[in-house]
Structure formats: structure tokens, C-alpha cells
Amino acid sequence: MSKKPLQFTLNGANKAVFVEDGQNLLDVLRREVGDFAPKYGCGQGTCGSCTVLIDGKPHLSCLTLAERSEGASIETASGLADGPDLHPLQDAFMEHFAAQCGYCTSGMLMAAKALLDHTPTPTREEVVEAIAGNVCRCTGYEPIINAILDAAARGRRFSA
Amino acid sequence: MTKHRGRGVASINYPIGMNLGGDPSQALVHSNPDGKFTVALSSIDLGQGMKSVTRQIAAETLGVPVEDVYVDTADSDIGPHCMGSFASRGTHRVGNAVIAAAKEARGVLLDAAAEELEVNAQDLETDGKGNIHVRGAPQRSITVRDVSIAAQFRQGRTISGRGIFLIPLSDVNPETGEMSPVSCYAHACLVVDVEVDDETGVVDVLQMNSAYELGRALNPKLVEQQLVGGAWMGMSHALYETTEPYYPDRAHAPNDFNDYVMPGPGDIAEHNIAVLERPAPDGPFGGKGPGEMCANPVLPAVANAVFNAVGVRVDDLPISPEKVLRGIKDQGGARPMPTPGQAGA
Numbered sequence: 001m002s003k004k005p006l007q008f009t010l011n012g013a014n015k016a017v018f019v020e021d022g023q024n025l026l027d028v029l030r031r032e033v034g035d036f037a038p039k040y041g042c043g044q045g046t047c048g049s050c051t052v053l054i055d056g057k058p059h060l061s062c063l064t065l066a067e068r069s070e071g072a073s074i075e076t077a078s079g080l081a082d083g084p085d086l087h088p089l090q091d092a093f094m095e096h097f098a099a100q101c102g103y104c105t106s107g108m109l110m111a112a113k114a115l116l117d118h119t120p121t122p123t124r125e126e127v128v129e130a131i132a133g134n135v136c137r138c139t140g141y142e143p144i145i146n147a148i149l150d151a152a153a154r155g156r157r158f159s160a
Numbered sequence: 161m162t163k164h165r166g167r168g169v170a171s172i173n174y175p176i177g178m179n180l181g182g183d184p185s186q187a188l189v190h191s192n193p194d195g196k197f198t199v200a201l202s203s204i205d206l207g208q209g210m211k212s213v214t215r216q217i218a219a220e221t222l223g224v225p226v227e228d229v230y231v232d233t234a235d236s237d238i239g240p241h242c243m244g245s246f247a248s249r250g251t252h253r254v255g256n257a258v259i260a261a262a263k264e265a266r267g268v269l270l271d272a273a274a275e276e277l278e279v280n281a282q283d284l285e286t287d288g289k290g291n292i293h294v295r296g297a298p299q300r301s302i303t304v305r306d307v308s309i310a311a312q313f314r315q316g317r318t319i320s321g322r323g324i325f326l327i328p329l330s331d332v333n334p335e336t337g338e339m340s341p342v343s344c345y346a347h348a349c350l351v352v353d354v355e356v357d358d359e360t361g362v363v364d365v366l367q368m369n370s371a372y373e374l375g376r377a378l379n380p381k382l383v384e385q386q387l388v389g390g391a392w393m394g395m396s397h398a399l400y401e402t403t404e405p406y407y408p409d410r411a412h413a414p415n416d417f418n419d420y421v422m423p424g425p426g427d428i429a430e431h432n433i434a435v436l437e438r439p440a441p442d443g444p445f446g447g448k449g450p451g452e453m454c455a456n457p458v459l460p461a462v463a464n465a466v467f468n469a470v471g472v473r474v475d476d477l478p479i480s481p482e483k484v485l486r487g488i489k490d491q492g493g494a495r496p497m498p499t500p501g502q503a504g505a
């Protein structure tokens with residue numbers, strides 16, 4: 001199997017790796033780059049735990065061919081915090097107890113970030129729609145929905 | 161097509177720990193030279209909050225700030241033995257083991273402090289902020305950190321403790337069958353309102369109202385969160401999840417999240433929860449823990465609500481649209497019952 005060079009930015013930093021033919025982006029992020037925030041849940045696009053942002057849009061990295069990410073800007077949950085300062089979404093997830101086992105959390109955070117980046121004041125229905133592809137086994141979703149709505153409200157306070 | 165509303169109720173007594181006892185857990189606690197404490201457990205925190213709760217229990221018992229305790233769970237290669245995280249036993253069994261271990265470690269901590277302060281260990285108390293001082297004379301004080309350093313580098317003493325909690329296996333009286341199956345029970349009552357579509361057989365959960373008695377809520381927010389998430393699981397078991405195929409051929413069995421259906425964020429229902437705290441005499445600081453009970457009452461309550469809505473008694477899970485429709489057809493149409501707790505009922 002041949003390996004191809006691949007360059008992209010991950011949370012703003014340049015990355016250059018060699019990827020196998022057909023290797024998916026989740027695998028490349030976890031194994032080649034060492035970013036363990038995106039999680040392998042199902043490997044077939046049905047759980048959302050591997051959600052990352054590619055050029056600002058949410059994608060299931062387990063279904064994304066790595067070589068299609070040449071030159072892309074990729075964001076994962078590892079890039080949310082600024083040093084010790086958590087992202088408003090992370091603060092809100094913490095305060096609303098929106099994580100139990102935490103396996104879905106990084107995917108939920110990225111799905112939520114994609115929403116808030118484009119729709120800073122979402123309705124509850126828009127939040128539900130944004131995370132509808134992300135499975136959570138633990139929380140019953142209610143705390144996650146509340147956290148995202150609260151983060152949106154905080155965002156408004158920040159920019160006000 | 162008509163949508164029929166129904167209400168169902170379920171109440172449970174739920175045993176904490178394994179049937180007949182005999183399910184021990186151990187804990188080990190030791191101080192580090194920086195004055196912080198490590199609790200080693202083989203118990204698993206799979207999201208229910210065991211780490212947070214055992215951390216609080218250890219800090220409270222040791223008399224140190226909660227930030228100064230680190231709980232290391234789930235390495236059964238090097239941790240002390242635990243039967244596991246099941247049977248709603250974590251808070252109760254592991255919590256009691258942590259208390260025992262932390263008490264022993266606190267004893268050594270105070271002995272070491274007494275040696276440093278040249279006083280009697282019985283005269284010492286902790287302030288919960290990282291200091292140890294002579295009772296009635298707070299100026300005669302030493303930090304937990306300095307005691308740990310002294311124990312480690314001068315006294316040659318390990319500030320550590322071992323704990324086990326074991327309820328011995330209960331004997332069964334051969335004459336009467338009498339036994340003590342468990343040490344304590346938690347209790348719950350849950351009321352659920354549903355809407356059943358008599359054309360599609362789909363059951364929507366509209367609202368849940370519940371009351372839980374689970375000893376002292378050691379971490380009230382975690383308890384509430386576990387009850388919210390658990391009720392979702394209960395609703396999912398009642399109406400959605402099965403590893404069996406809906407049709408007789410195994411080829412139709414679900415293999416992945418496409419076919420193994422669970423309620424999504426758009427299918428959840430409002431859930432109002434009242435937590436009643438009656439500290440359990442043998443629980444760690446009175447806690448029993450919510451455990452499996454957070455999911456269980458939802459299943460019978462939903463089945464009862466479907467019966468109340470359309471008169472169909474489904475007694476195998478999940479209560480799929482097909483089963484509801486077959487039931488309605490067999491009895492020649494929906495037969496709504498009066499709703500308990502409402503006028504005219």
C-alpha cells in the first residue's frame with residue numbers, strides 16, 4: 001500500500017503526515033497526529049462521537065477519507081480551550097453536568113460549536129437538530145441541550 | 161386516526177447491593193509527600209459519578225479539602241479488589257470501604273502530626289482546609305502538607321489506610337426460607353403520561369414525574385443528572401431498544417445504530433424529579449445511591465400508561481408500534497380508560 005503526504009491545519013497548527021490509501025481522517029487524527037479528542041464510536045457514521053469541523057462544517061471523521069482533507073482547516077475539541085480558559089461551551093457543559101461517561105462529549109461539543117458559529121442565538125429546536133446525529137448513552141440529552149442554549153446565552157453576554 | 165392520552169404509575173423498592181450480601185469492595189488510601197491523598201479503587205466509574213462521590217467521602221473522612229484528594233479507579237491489576245459497578249452498589253459498598261480506609265489513614269495522619277507538635281493525637285482536629293491544630297488552641301497548628309513531609313522524610317511513617325466493606329453472605333433458614341437479602345433499599349415512584357396514536361401504534365412519552373428516596377444525596381446535582389439520564393434509558397428500553405429482530409428472521413436483527421433504535425434528543429420528555437433524603441444508617445454519610453433504579457420504574461409505568469390509553473396490555477419489551485397496533489386490532493379498536501388522577505377518573 002502506498003502512502004501519500006497530507007498537509008492540513010489542526011486547531012490552527014500546521015500538520016504534515018503520511019496517510020495510507022483509504023485511511024479515514026479519524027484514524028489519522030488519533031494515530032498519526034495523536035489528537036485523541038475525536039472518539040471512535042461506531043466507525044460507520046451513526047453515532048457522531050468522531051465529529052470534527054472541516055473548514056467550519058461538522059463532519060464525521062470516521063467516514064471522511066483523510067486525503068480529501070488536503071489543505072483543510074480541521075478543528076477538534078482539543079482546540080476549544082485557550083490554555084486554562086475553557087470555551088464557553090465547555091464551561092456550560094461542565095455546569096449543566098452535560099457529561100457522564102464523556103464518550104460523546106467531544107463530538108457533541110463540535111456539533112454544538114458548528115451550530116453556534118453560524119447561529120449564535122439558536123432555538124431549542126435548532127439545538128436538537130444540530131445534535132440529532134450524535135448519540136449519548138448517559139445523559140438523556142436534556143442537560144446537553146440546556147448547556148448549548150446556555151453557552152449561546154453566554155456568548156451573547158460576551159459580545160454585548 | 162385518534163391520539164389517546166394515558167397515564168401510568170410504577171413504584172419500586174430497590175435493593176442496594178447484591179442479593180444475600182457477600183459482595184465486598186476494598187479501598188486503599190495513602191498520602192503523597194505534597195500532602196495530597198490518593199484513593200486506589202478497582203471500582204469502575206462508567207459515568208455514574210463514583211469518582212466524584214468517593215472523592216468527597218474520602219476528603220470528608222480524612223478532614224482535608226476535596227481538591228487534595230485524587231481517586232484512581234478501575235485498574236484491577238494494581239488496585240485493591242472490588243466486586244464491580246453493578247447492583248446499585250457503588251456508592252454504598254465502595255463508599256463504606258473508602259470511609260474505613262480514610263479513617264485508618266486519618267489516624268496515622270494525626271499520630272504523625274502529634275509527633276511534630278509534641279502533643280497527644282486525641283487532642284488534635286482537622287479544619288477541612290488543610291490544617292491540623294490542637295483543639296481549643298488553633299494557634300498550635302501544622303499543615304497536612306508539613307505532616308506528610310515529616311512522615312515521609314523524618315518519621316519514616318506511611319500515612320495510609322486500608323478499608324474493606326463486606327456484608328457477610330446471608331444464611332437461608334431451611335425451614336422458613338427466611339434470609340436477609342440486602343442491607344438497605346431505595347424507593348421510587350414514577351408517573352408517566354403518554355400519547356398513543358391508534359393508527360400508527362406509536363407511543364410518545366409526554367411527561368414524567370418522579371420521586372426518589374435514595375438515602376442522602378451525597379452529590380445532589382450528580383444524583384439529579386443520573387436520574388434524568390436513567391429515565392431516558394428506561395424510556396428507551398420500554399419503547400425502542402431490542403437486540404431481537406422485530407420480525408422472526410434473525411436477518412432482521414439490529415447490528416448497528418441504524419437499526420438499534422434509541423430515542424434521540426428530539427424524543428425526550430419533560431421530567432420533574434423530587435429527591436427525598438432519608439439517610440440510611442449503614443450508608444456512607446447516609447447515602448444509598450440511585451443506581452439501576454433510575455431506569456427501572458419507567459418500564460412498567462410506560463406499559464401501564466399504554467394500557468390506560470388504549471386498553472392494550474403489552475407484556476414483552478419493547479412496546480413497539482406493531483405490538484400496540486396488533487393489540488388494538490385484536491380487541492376491535494382502542495379502549496381508552498379513565499386517567500388516574502384526573503377529573504372523571
Ligand code: FES
Nearest residue numbers: 041042043048062
Ligand atoms: S465513529 Fe464516526 S459516527 Fe460513529
Ligand code: FES
Nearest residue numbers: 100104136137138
Ligand atoms: S456522556 Fe456518556 S455517551 Fe454521552
